Amino acid sequence: MPVFRPEINYLKKRVTPELHSFLHELETWVTPVNYTYYGNGATLFRLSATTADVKSCPAPKGSPSHRPRDQTFAVFQKANRAYVEQMQYEAEHFIRETVRVHNGRPVLVSFSGGKDSTVASHLVMNALGRSDVLHVFADTTIEFPDTYQYLQEFQQEHPLTPFIISRSQLDFFQTAESIGPPSRILRWCCSTHKTNPLAKIINSLSPDQGVLTFDGVRKSESVRRSKYQRITNKHKVANEILASPIIEWSDLAVWIYLLFHGLNFNKAYTKGFRRVGCLYCPFNSDWSYKMTQYRYPRQYQRWQTFLLEQGERMGHPNPENFAANGWRCRAGGRGLDHYKASIESAPCLLSDTAISYQVLSGDPRKVGHFFRPLGPQTQIRSNDHSETFLIHDHRTNEMLASVEVGFEDRAIRINYLLEKGKRIFQQRVEKQLRKLQSCIQCGACSAKCQLKAITVMNEDFSIDANKCVSCLDCVRHRCPAVESLMKKGK
Template identity: 30%
Template sequence: MDKDRFSRKPSRRKDSPSSKNENTGAREKSGPRHASYEKDYIFWCNTCNVPLIGQRCCTCGGQGQKLVLSQPADVRFCSPYERSVLREQLVSSFGCDPIGERIVLLNKIPGDDKTDEVIVDGLYFGVLGFDLQSMSYRFEPMVQGAKILMGNPVPGKLVVLKKSSRHLNGKKVEADLVQSMSLDIRKGDSVLVVSGALAGFGVSYCDADELQDCRGPAVRVRKIDSQSASLNPKVSSMGDVIAANIDHLRSLGKNAINTIKGIANQKDFRDLPVHVSFSGGKDSLAVLDLTRSALRNRDVKAFFLNTGIEFPETVDFVHEHCAENNIELIEKKAGDSFWDNVVTFGPPAKDFRWCCKTCKLAPANAAIEQCLENAPTCLTIDGKRKHESFSRARIAVSEKNPFVPGQLNIFPIRDWRAIEVWLYIYWRGLKYNPLYDQGFERVGCYLCPAALSAEFQRLRDLHPELYSRWNSFLKDWAEESGFTPEFIEHGLWRWKELPPKMVKLCEDAGISISGRETTSQFAIEMTSGISPCRAGGYSIEGAVQGLSMRKAGNILNIIGSTSFSEELGLLLVKSGGSTVKLFSSGSLVVNADNREEADRLFAAVSEQLLRNHRCTGCGICLKACPAGSISLDGQGGVLISESCIRCGRCSGSCFIVKYSDRMNIIGSSLR
């Protein structure tokens, strides 16, 4: 097991489990690929001992202490199941659970799987994470949490160091400097560390019973200092939290309602049909309530895409909520589309979401067509939020859906964090999907590759029949594809191309990835000739073998403006009046005004996909670009930014493009 698995988490805080230098190093190498959230903090009222979403406490009127959060700062309340996991980890490792019934916040931070900062009483208590090597939870204290744990009369996992004048933070300590070590300590354990007046935490490099024979470092001190830390004597309830935030909640709700009214009541939109995209999740629940409050005189319907692989609890909740609140529900079902296609395509992956095309996009278009029977456009109120993921960080207040024509989306809670969504739900007394209390941070499809391994374990516990069907398929697929059972057990099927951190994990755990081709054979074939479209213009359909959506998204800005839907596994490129749709399943569809443009665009897209798939990283194109829009992506390809002026000079300098006709990659129909 990696002794410092939780030590690599990016953070901007001094008391994080990572140092500032460790954070910024990786980002500097690859460049600023992600958005940075300015709203990366909350406040804490120490008088009332409650978290605040605004600086002023609405109960005592005092100013809250600012708590800076690791990005993306989508902090939330700890669920009952997560609280039980945390309690188990604290008791088993340190012999106590000092938190009791206090309000606990979890802030999602980067990690191999489910990983959260734990915040208690405004203190950074520790990190709770699911370890993909051991396939179990681990808790690592932060320095404030370590000092609270040391308040236990007989704390577990305690290392006492001899007093020393040397600087200890981040240092490895030899065995001869260890005065004592709790007998329950094993190699790789997170430990509490004391040295004179200093206290903090670290990681053990040996078993306690091997200390006398240890010839190398015995402990690595993560952080240690002389400051004090203790829990607040006041224990607050959720009712106290709501009361302390009531004015902020009213303002949030009012702003969201005004956003909906401001767009939906415009002259061009006031007579259009309105529906809320209701997935059964917390965000869509809040938006449905806000929309009904904003448009009391409009017929607001709920729209539910039933993919056929939803949790039973989600389907039941959607129907029950709409029935209890007299809301008309439009449900579009994908039926067995997933199971009908999974044998052909194999398991979906984070970078291969073929399932979204069949299970979401087709039903969504059917629903929109139904709504557009008597109107040119329909308004969809959607619960997407910026803080959910870096891919959603730039969503606007409203935008036309490039993937579903005729739909105008409105995002009234795009700036909300999870804590604000939950406070709104608690304040309004809304019933919510019971899965949230049972260990699920998201409640989408139960076998979605975007889900975490920790959540797949909960699926096994709650729905063994659903887990068994999917796991049986994965095992059969792995055997046919040459993968080991461990490949499936550790959730590595969730990637078509394993990211570097997963490759490293496999190396550390001794998991073979030999069944996965490191370089997929690449080919592009035209599957249908140029044909007229019913809506006008011409189209070409093709298939891309060995497609990398990451590499495609990195380079196709040279063709036109790009939009990517992570949910649909779809990359859309607009070039003048023409469009290119590239699905993670490998399907390629080109639409243009005339035959010549469709043919030209298909060839141009094929050429650029080939260019980035076979890229050698020579860097010649960087020098050829007059706009400075090209950089190497660090993973065997180029990255073309939105500043590209599409002059074509980089393509002209690329020997792969120059000799593409000799590589037998693009179907003969293009030549």
């Protein structure tokens, strides 16, 4: 990727003076994989990805260029014109064909504020000849400061482009304190602060037909994304078709396109960041955290202070190590309220097939709602102190279980009545109980429901029995709060 003036100024503090004259915009490039910098047609130096110190520095070859920037840009455009035009033609043709095939679905662009979604946005509006294509930005509330600045700039440059911003009702730091900071194993933040709020907005735009979303996802970004298809029915958001016009593009191709067209982009890239996303993502590289410390010291210090205090709250044997790097490898809820992800049960005197459960957390009055996906319910009795209902098979109407819920003693007595599939049904019951106890109203369940039967609003969780068809999609879906609180190991 190209190296810009703010990063060049940073580099000049770390390399020998004789290299300074080789560092120019559009003429200095870096390979993000190994942090090797190139200029004047040769390798200039290589930095440590961890410390940003110089690892190797061969003697510079040739004489430094003194060509004016405008002249350099003209040479760049001439050299890459055919390449850019070919890429652009293919991508725009794909966009038009995809819109034609899925005619009737509202078209929108998933806009992250990164370079890839900037290119995708430019391609979509060019291909369709429209500037009024809806853009949706998922604000996780922990974006780079430069991302928020770029968002304002983009909207000012495109006054006719409608913009919707989705934002979680959950406070990131409060959630991280409650269920632990996100880690590379327990990355709950993507669900709670990005996908779920985004799904709520997307599903409301076209509840019946669904939407066609274009994004800037590319295979070369990660091993996981290398398996993505160009068009998919997105599993994270119900009733959304996702199309990725630049999925085969390289990082270099994206930068050539941006520079060739002179597009404005997120200034975080000019400051040494290779990727733009969430400030506190556990997948951020050591280099990214080094740049965060240097460029955004206030946000960096807030996160480090939080991690140190969280490590102490969790009883970590070395809170300093936890704050430095250990949080990224967190695999369980040790030191947190992990009891919420546990089930306390005992045999019940009602029957040999009955089990008594104790609701350790959450509202026992919501048991019926969490059990609704398991099958239709018949209410037997309900008052201020308790309720009793039956759960039926949604296909055969066979009685699966009778459920008694005590609101005051927080006891749930379940008599399992089915003969076949009892073990699987019991596992589903207990999975829903864990969700009840751990629920933080993040919206993961409602995002999964294609029939819009689940509502999470004003810290209240409910399932509409008239809409729920017991498809079990929400039951099979892994709850991010339960996963983060579950105690692993001894």
